[in-house]
Amino acid sequence: MADELEHEREYVHHLYGRLDALRDQKRDQLERVRSTGAIGSRQNQSERDAFATLYEDRLAQLDAVEERLAFGRLDLDQDHAQEPSRYIGRIGLTEDDQTRLLVDWRAPEAAAFYQATAFDRRGVSLRRHLTLKRRDVVSIEDDVLDPERALAEGSGQGDGALLAALNARRTGRMGDIVATIQAEQDRIIRAPLPGVLVVQGGPGTGKTAVALHRAAFLLYEQRERLRRAGVLVVGPSDAFLRYIDRVLPSLGETGVVMSSLGRLWPGLDAAPEQERHTARVKGSLRMAEAIKAAVAQRQRVPAGPRTVVVEGTKLVLTPQQVRRARDRARQTHKPYNEARETFVKILVRELADQLQAALEASSGGGNDADRSYLAEDVRTSGDVRVALNLCWMPMTPQRLLEGIFSDERILQAVTKGWSEKDRAALRREPGHAWTESDVPLLDEAADLLGQLDPTAGRAAAELEAQRKRDLENAEQAVRNVHAQLSEEGIEGFIDAESLAGYNEVGIGRATAAEAAAEDRTWTYGHVVVDEAQELSPMQWRLLMRRCPIKSFTVVGDMAQADAPAASSSWAQALEPFVEDRFTLAELTVNYRTPRQVVELAERVASDAGLRFSRGQAVRDAELETALMTVPDAAGLGSAVMDQVALSLAQVPGGLCAVVTAAQDVDALRAAAQERFAGRVGEGAGDAASGRDVLVLSATEAKGLEFDAVVVADPGAVVRESDGVVGNLYVALTRTTQRLAVVSVGQDAPAALLQSAQSALSVAD
Numbered sequence: 001m002a003d004e005l006e007h008e009r010e011y012v013h014h015l016y017g018r019l020d021a022l023r024d025q026k027r028d029q030l031e032r033v034r035s036t037g038a039i040g041s042r043q044n045q046s047e048r049d050a051f052a053t054l055y056e057d058r059l060a061q062l063d064a065v066e067e068r069l070a071f072g073r074l075d076l077d078q079d080h081a082q083e084p085s086r087y088i089g090r091i092g093l094t095e096d097d098q099t100r101l102l103v104d105w106r107a108p109e110a111a112a113f114y115q116a117t118a119f120d121r122r123g124v125s126l127r128r129h130l131t132l133k134r135r136d137v138v139s140i141e142d143d144v145l146d147p148e149r150a151l152a153e154g155s156g157q158g159d160g161a162l163l164a165a166l167n168a169r170r171t172g173r174m175g176d177i178v179a180t181i182q183a184e185q186d187r188i189i190r191a192p193l194p195g196v197l198v199v200q201g202g203p204g205t206g207k208t209a210v211a212l213h214r215a216a217f218l219l220y221e222q223r224e225r226l227r228r229a230g231v232l233v234v235g236p237s238d239a240f241l242r243y244i245d246r247v248l249p250s251l252g253e254t255g256v257v258m259s260s261l262g263r264l265w266p267g268l269d270a271a272p273e274q275e276r277h278t279a280r281v282k283g284s285l286r287m288a289e290a291i292k293a294a295v296a297q298r299q300r301v302p303a304g305p306r307t308v309v310v311e312g313t314k315l316v317l318t319p320q321q322v323r324r325a326r327d328r329a330r331q332t333h334k335p336y337n338e339a340r341e342t343f344v345k346i347l348v349r350e351l352a353d354q355l356q357a358a359l360e361a362s363s364g365g366g367n368d369a370d371r372s373y374l375a376e377d378v379r380t381s382g383d384v385r386v387a388l389n390l391c392w393m394p395m396t397p398q399r400l401l402e403g404i405f406s407d408e409r410i411l412q413a414v415t416k417g418w419s420e421k422d423r424a425a426l427r428r429e430p431g432h433a434w435t436e437s438d439v440p441l442l443d444e445a446a447d448l449l450g451q452l453d454p455t456a457g458r459a460a461a462e463l464e465a466q467r468k469r470d471l472e473n474a475e476q477a478v479r480n481v482h483a484q485l486s487e488e489g490i491e492g493f494i495d496a497e498s499l500a501g502y503n504e505v506g507i508g509r510a511t512a513a514e515a516a517a518e519d520r521t522w523t524y525g526h527v528v529v530d531e532a533q534e535l536s537p538m539q540w541r542l543l544m545r546r547c548p549i550k551s552f553t554v555v556g557d558m559a560q561a562d563a564p565a566a567s568s569s570w571a572q573a574l575e576p577f578v579e580d581r582f583t584l585a586e587l588t589v590n591y592r593t594p595r596q597v598v599e600l601a602e603r604v605a606s607d608a609g610l611r612f613s614r615g616q617a618v619r620d621a622e623l624e625t626a627l628m629t630v631p632d633a634a635g636l637g638s639a640v641m642d643q644v645a646l647s648l649a650q651v652p653g654g655l656c657a658v659v660t661a662a663q664d665v666d667a668l669r670a671a672a673q674e675r676f677a678g679r680v681g682e683g684a685g686d687a688a689s690g691r692d693v694l695v696l697s698a699t700e701a702k703g704l705e706f707d708a709v710v711v712a713d714p715g716a717v718v719r720e721s722d723g724v725v726g727n728l729y730v731a732l733t734r735t736t737q738r739l740a741v742v743s744v745g746q747d748a749p750a751a752l753l754q755s756a757q758s759a760l761s762v763a764d
């Protein structure tokens, strides 16, 4: 075995040597391209930019794969391949003469590394896991799949690499799992692209990990199409996105747009909705109807004729004229503000006709005033503008919603048939900050209203025309570049679209991703939604607009849903958009939580009547779960902090989170600060800077994990969720090592936990 280790060391050393050489090469090439300066035709500049972009991309990718460059080796049966061993790593590497050194984990040739089993060997006789520390191989672990070889070498299956990854201390940032993807996960990661794929699985089954690796896989496999349109990853909160934001870059993918639900309206950072009932009402599909009604309500036909004065001449606007113009404008089927242009054009023309007739009559006929001057006089008349605005007001999404929320007349008109309680949930003062549940409403309104300013429309059209010219230019440049690159033997991809964007912006890099993040109307090639069980119907509508071809990877766990407007099943959530045309995949193994904790959480869930997906834990707990009760809330803080101290001692170097009801977060954080001072951190924590004590609500803890968790006052967690135990189930399943629960008094959740634990210990 020592010889084998030495052999792998040398091989991996050689791989890093090749990586360094490629980096040097790209740096030199980039330097040379940059030093040519901005000279030559637009075409020449495009070519130069294309090379620079490509070299930069490649260099960034080569830099991103420094850690654990290679992690696996496959030995194949002789009849399956000419190559005796195939090394698997983060990227593909070849020698100058094209000899393959390392296979990208996403390539079809790497699939067997994740899929091969003793029953279905796929031509693999041995799978070897390489563990690296910096650039050195420190250990190897073999799965010998060929029975003859197993007999000869006396070795079988090993889960060492997986268990080592699962037992490692958490850092506050999610890492990639590329070296240890399991077969059921791999099948989902590599599933074909079209349509909606839903991945349902209990806590810790790797849904987030799988979703992100799938995004990386799709970007590799469908590079051309997806680089152009972009991939959007949506998560519940900024803290969650920060937790996962290193995964894709570590897989060499940086061009993905990541957004929390509160940021899906460009430029807005919306606060969470505090009132559960308001969130429920705003998330329901009835809001789409109310917004539609509010838009229609902004078009009015006056009751009688209205006189307007243009340049001293009286003109008359009749209800019939307005109705006719409105009907013709509506027939364009354009959004409200854009159809308004047609409405205005028709009436300006008609009023200009009247003006011309009046001028002709007053001057005794034969007035030669230029027709276009008259139209301009009408268009710029304050009187006319007011009269037309009263009939069809130009409107922004913000003003439309403000109208609904704070103008009682509008509110009543658009919520006919609603209960007073639901209507009251919408009322608020003008100027109130936008909340997360307003975001899909703004988006819905924007969709119906369209572009506000007609000149903005024209400017956009001009910009689009220029963009098209740049694109043609860039396409030619890319063709030239690719021809030269293939001679140089360089792998990589630059698309004309992002190159054209590069020209347009001039500074920095305008990738499709950057452009997409700032543009509400951008349509993505694929959308990944995490913690998707929380989405309201209105949020689903927004996301569907972002990807009209409906190419989605949706991951979540219905049992963990707590958002007031969440759907109760995937079928219910997706039916309005794709009916039953979605594929459901399930993950069944819990990689995070020790068996004893999984059993306790599942017992609590089932005793409380929650429907959940069973997860099979891969590890046993090494530490006992502590359940305790304090008589009243006054004793909660110190009991919880004692448990935190115990956890930090029992799981040295680990992160410990207190998970509680939102209402108790501030008080418990203050208690933590008193006891642990500078160690108290934010979000998922940051082990590197010693911020290893966190205090979070169950909602904030969703999707995160910690080495130890202290659930404080489970009763309050359940009460805050209107008696549903979904959030308690989330809180109980955040730990990788140790769980403690401190209840206040003998409430129902405390009793539930105690009876679950005693039932389990009896069964033991």
Ligand SMILES: Nc1ncnc2c1ncn2[C@@H]1O[C@H](COP(=O)(O)OP(=O)(O)OP(=O)(O)O)[C@@H](O)[C@H]1O
Pocket (backbone or CB within 6 Å): 162, 165, 166, 175, 176, 177, 180, 181, 182, 185, 201, 202, 203, 204, 205, 206, 207, 208, 209, 210, 556, 557, 591, 592, 702, 703, 704, 705, 733
């Ligand atoms: N194949 C694997 N190899 C190593 N670690 C894994 C593997 N699969 C999952 N994990 C780890 O298990 C933990 C849980 O994964 P993840 O957060 O993706 O689960 P989840 O299903 O999204 O959980 P939840 O529903 O609770 O949010 C993570 O630390 C992840 O890295």
